Each structure stands twice: as C-alpha cells, then as structure tokens.
Amino acid sequence: MSIQSRKERERAQREKLIITAALELAEAEGWEAVTTRRLAERIEYSQPVLYSHFKGKDAIVAAVAVEGCADLAVELRAARTAAPDATSALARISAAYVAFADRRPALYDAIFNQTVDLPFATPEAPAALHAAFDELAAAVGPHANGADLGLLTETFWAALHGLVTLMRGGRLPREHHDTRLALLLERFTGTPAGPGRTL
Amino acid sequence: MSIQSRKERERAQREKLIITAALELAEAEGWEAVTTRRLAERIEYSQPVLYSHFKGKDAIVAAVAVEGCADLAVELRAARTAAPDATSALARISAAYVAFADRRPALYDAIFNQTVDLPFATPEAPAALHAAFDELAAAVGPHANGADLGLLTETFWAALHGLVTLMRGGRLPREHHDTRLALLLERFTGTPAGPGRTL
DNA sequence: CTCCGAGTGCTAGCGCTGCTAGGAACAAGA
DNA sequence: TCTTGTTCCTAGCAGCGCTAGCACTCGGAG
Incomplete structure (x- = not known):
C-alpha cells in the first residue's frame, strides 16, 4: 500500500x-x-x-497551458473585483489581460498559440479556462445591452487577443498601444473612457 | 548584354x-x-x-507573404467599393477579410502568423500591405467619430484578426461566427447592423 | 536469506529538419 | 584550345521528435 x-x-x-x-x-x-x-x-x-x-511534446505544452489558465483566471479576477464600477472593471480586466500576455509571453503562447490539442469552447475545456472566461464575461456583462453575453464576451476576448498577438508579433508597434486599447473599450462600453486616450 | x-x-x-x-x-x-x-x-x-x-526558409515564407498581401488588398478593395453605404462597406470588407483567411489559410498564416522578419507598421512595409490597410482604413473612416483613424483601424483590424485566429485555432467554435462578427460591427458602427444577426 | 519477476529508465538509433562545405560540370572569353 | 568563372549537385553536419530493446533495480514469495 x-x-x-x-x-x-x-x-x-x-x-x-x-x-x-x-x-x-x-x-x-x-x-x-x-x-x-x-x-x-x-x-x-x-x-x-x-x-x-506525456504522449508527446504537444501534450507537455498542453499541460503547461492548463496550469497557466489558472494563473490567468486569478489575475483577471483580481483586476475585475478591484474595480469600483462596471466601466473601469472592463478597462482593468483588459489591462490585466494584456499585462499577462506581456509579462508571461511563453505561458500566453502555450495557452493561445502553441498547441491545438486541448478542447476549448466545450464543456471538457479545463476548468480554469472557463473561470478565466467567466471573469471576462462578468466584466462584459454590464455592457451587453441585450446582446448574447457569451458571444459578446468571445468577441471582446478575440479583440484583446488580436491586439496582443499582433503587437507581440511585431505587426503593431508598441507605441500607442494604450490608445488602441482605450478605443476598443470605448466601442464596447459606449463611454469615451478615461485614461490613456490623449492621442 | x-x-x-x-x-x-x-x-x-x-x-x-x-x-x-x-x-x-x-x-x-x-x-x-x-x-x-x-x-x-x-x-x-x-x-x-x-x-x-533566399537567406533561409523564413525568407521564402516572407516572400510568399508579400505576394499574398496584394491578393488580400485586391479582395478588400473589391468588397469595399461594391458597398452602397458606409455601414455595409465595413460589414462587407470584414466579411471579405474573414473569407480570405478562411479560403486561403496558408497564405493568411504566411502574412500574419508565420514569420516575423518582414517590417510591418513602418514605411518599409510592403506596399501591398499598406494598400490592404488603407482599404480597411477607408471603410473604418466614416465611423471614426473623431478618433485617430490609423489607430482605430489598427484596433478594428486586430479584432478581426483575433476572431479569425481563435476560430482557426479551434479556440472559438465556427458556430455563431457570423453573430460574433455582427456584434463587432455593431460596436464599431454604432448601428444595430443588418444581416446574420438572428441569434 | 535467496531468488525471481515486474517494472523502471537507460543507451542507441530512426527518419526527419534547416542549412552548408567542397567539388564537378559547364559555359564564356582569350 | 585552354583558362576562368559561374552554376549547381552530392554529401554531410548538428539537431529535432520519438521509440525499440536491453540492463538494472527492487518488492515480494519461498
């Protein structure tokens, strides 16, 4: 025994x-x-x-990704719950998302770029990934305006992912990144957003 | 001679x-x-x-990417100029963008995912890429509402790229893709968009 | 205490990758 | 006809993901 x-x-x-x-x-x-x-x-x-x-190298990357999801979820949650209102909640969670991708690029790659094997938009997806998504959804919710929350969250997530990916791949200059993020937020919150919009 | x-x-x-x-x-x-x-x-x-x-394999991919940019620009232009008004122009150019990525995934990868060597957001970027970007900008322009057009176009482009990338990587189900795209358009045009929004 | 069998982890090697050194063959000019 | 320069091929390097097969270790039975 x-x-x-x-x-x-x-x-x-x-x-x-x-x-x-x-x-x-x-x-x-x-x-x-x-x-x-x-x-x-x-x-x-x-x-x-x-x-x-592990069955192969990909499976190792996938395992790293699953672990990483938990970290991401934690950081998103912290950012969202610390916000005073719905608009700044979305702003802060977005900033946290970008910061995560920026600070831990390898982990972000493992989750979103590297492997394909792990299930994603299905119930079998890792719980931590669902948790991360739910955080985003909670922040997007107040601005849904009747739209399907799940789909709207996916759309917003995709926009964040696009900004992050293009910037990291050198397709977008790091310069003015904050402004781009602010523009995105404006479009999703309907408000002319706060900081970092001076250009 | x-x-x-x-x-x-x-x-x-x-x-x-x-x-x-x-x-x-x-x-x-x-x-x-x-x-x-x-x-x-x-x-x-x-x-x-x-x-x-070529200096190496990457350079070959880069060359393919440069050629591909021209195709992309042509298709975007055709989609935009065929539209009757500003709102449907953005919708059509977006659809064309997504369709291009869907129909020619290898080419799209060469341009946006594969290599890193070719300059992008600089004057030295391939002319065709600038042309493609300008098409997008022309479609985004009418909805800029005073925002910096370049940055707004980049942001919109990033959102499209995110949708495409996540869907192609299996991170988003193909199902309801049209709805996500419609949601994105709503947010950027300010109008409750036309077709493909029934879910 | 001895011996056996299961199971663990090693060495070695396969077929592939991107890339390069060095020489053979060919074509142009004297 | 010979020389010179270019062109392009053969062969090989180091490294990749992955696996077959053997050596060893160690728990449990006699």
Whole structure:
C-alpha cells in the first residue's frame, strides 16, 4: 500500500517537475528552445522518461497551458473585483489581460498559440479556462445591452487577443498601444473612457 | 548584354517558381509540410539552390507573404467599393477579410502568423500591405467619430484578426461566427447592423 | 536469506529538419 | 584550345521528435 502510493507520489512529483521545467525553459528562452533533449537534461532524466508521462511534446505544452489558465483566471479576477464600477472593471480586466500576455509571453503562447490539442469552447475545456472566461464575461456583462453575453464576451476576448498577438508579433508597434486599447473599450462600453486616450 | 540579361531573367523566373511552389505546397498540405527538401524536389532543383535565392526558409515564407498581401488588398478593395453605404462597406470588407483567411489559410498564416522578419507598421512595409490597410482604413473612416483613424483601424483590424485566429485555432467554435462578427460591427458602427444577426 | 519477476529508465538509433562545405560540370572569353 | 568563372549537385553536419530493446533495480514469495 504505502510503498505503492509513495511511487505514485514520486511519479506525480516528477510530472509536475517536467511541467515547471518546460515552463521555465520557455519563459527563459522561448518555446523554440524547449526541445525534449534539453528538457530531459534539465529534469536530470533521460528523454524517454518524458514519453512515459506525456504522449508527446504537444501534450507537455498542453499541460503547461492548463496550469497557466489558472494563473490567468486569478489575475483577471483580481483586476475585475478591484474595480469600483462596471466601466473601469472592463478597462482593468483588459489591462490585466494584456499585462499577462506581456509579462508571461511563453505561458500566453502555450495557452493561445502553441498547441491545438486541448478542447476549448466545450464543456471538457479545463476548468480554469472557463473561470478565466467567466471573469471576462462578468466584466462584459454590464455592457451587453441585450446582446448574447457569451458571444459578446468571445468577441471582446478575440479583440484583446488580436491586439496582443499582433503587437507581440511585431505587426503593431508598441507605441500607442494604450490608445488602441482605450478605443476598443470605448466601442464596447459606449463611454469615451478615461485614461490613456490623449492621442 | 543580352546573354547576361537572359540569365537574370531566368533567375528571376526561378525565384518566382520557388515562391509559387511554396505557396501551393502550403495551401495543399499546410506550412509544416513545406520543407526545403520537398520544395526543392517540387521545383526540380537541389536544396542549396533555394539558398542562393533566399537567406533561409523564413525568407521564402516572407516572400510568399508579400505576394499574398496584394491578393488580400485586391479582395478588400473589391468588397469595399461594391458597398452602397458606409455601414455595409465595413460589414462587407470584414466579411471579405474573414473569407480570405478562411479560403486561403496558408497564405493568411504566411502574412500574419508565420514569420516575423518582414517590417510591418513602418514605411518599409510592403506596399501591398499598406494598400490592404488603407482599404480597411477607408471603410473604418466614416465611423471614426473623431478618433485617430490609423489607430482605430489598427484596433478594428486586430479584432478581426483575433476572431479569425481563435476560430482557426479551434479556440472559438465556427458556430455563431457570423453573430460574433455582427456584434463587432455593431460596436464599431454604432448601428444595430443588418444581416446574420438572428441569434 | 535467496531468488525471481515486474517494472523502471537507460543507451542507441530512426527518419526527419534547416542549412552548408567542397567539388564537378559547364559555359564564356582569350 | 585552354583558362576562368559561374552554376549547381552530392554529401554531410548538428539537431529535432520519438521509440525499440536491453540492463538494472527492487518488492515480494519461498
């Protein structure tokens, strides 16, 4: 009994180790630097060990993504609940979203750009992802104006994702990013928004 | 003279051949199937020939992207100029944008997801890209309402890109895509938009 | 205490990738 | 006809994701 469970515990621990090592490596040098060989070296095991835990490299990235969703959800929640009113709630949660993508690009990539395997807009999607989405929905809700909340949230999310992605890919200059975000908020809240709109 | 220029002509022709072969291969089997070996085989030259034309594989993708921008610009222009009024112009150009990404995913990827090397939001960006952007700007213009047109266009473009990207990556279900697009248009035109909004 | 069998993790290697060095073959000018 | 310069191919490097098959370790039975 106990010895069996110890082994399981150690195994689970090693799996966690793989995930955190992959994330660290990705955050330090980008996902293109995360190879199975380097990952194996980092966890001080041989390459094939990875495949006894995960079906392939993609599955490792997916595992990192699932973990990352939780972080994202937490940060979005904090931003939203700290806001005094509905309009600034959307502004703050948006800023938090962008800041997350900016501060943890590797994690953001894992969730939204890298892999495709994990289910998304279905009930089987990771709970943390739903949580993150719900935070966004809660912030969008007051500005729905009768529109379908789910779809409107998806649309707003897509807009944020587009801004983040194009900026990170060098398609949009970082300059005036705040203004673009403010413009987006204006369009979704109907109000001429507050800060960062001076240009 | 003439013999020199003939060689140059042949060389340019072969370069074009490489680009179209890469695009065809990508459209048929996706960019992950475009390897230098397969590309070389397809143009019936050896691998190193590719490197006498382009610095590396990325440069080939970039070349494809530049060509693709022209196509995109043409389609956007056609959609915009065919519209009877400002509101439907934005709707049609948006639909055309999405349709382009949907119908030619490999080309869209080359332009917006794949490579990073080509300059974008700078004067050195390919002229066709500027043309495409200008089409969007012309459609967004009437709804700018005093906002900076360039930045507003960028924001709208980002939103479209987000919708397209998330849907293509499986992050958003294809279902109700039209409704999401309609919601976005509502927010940018201020009007409760026309067709495809029944859900 | 000994031995066996399950299971764990290693070495080695496959077929692929992007990319490059070096030489063969060919064409143009003397 | 010989030389010179270019063109393009063969062969190979280092690294990729992934896997087959063996060596070893270690818990449990006799």
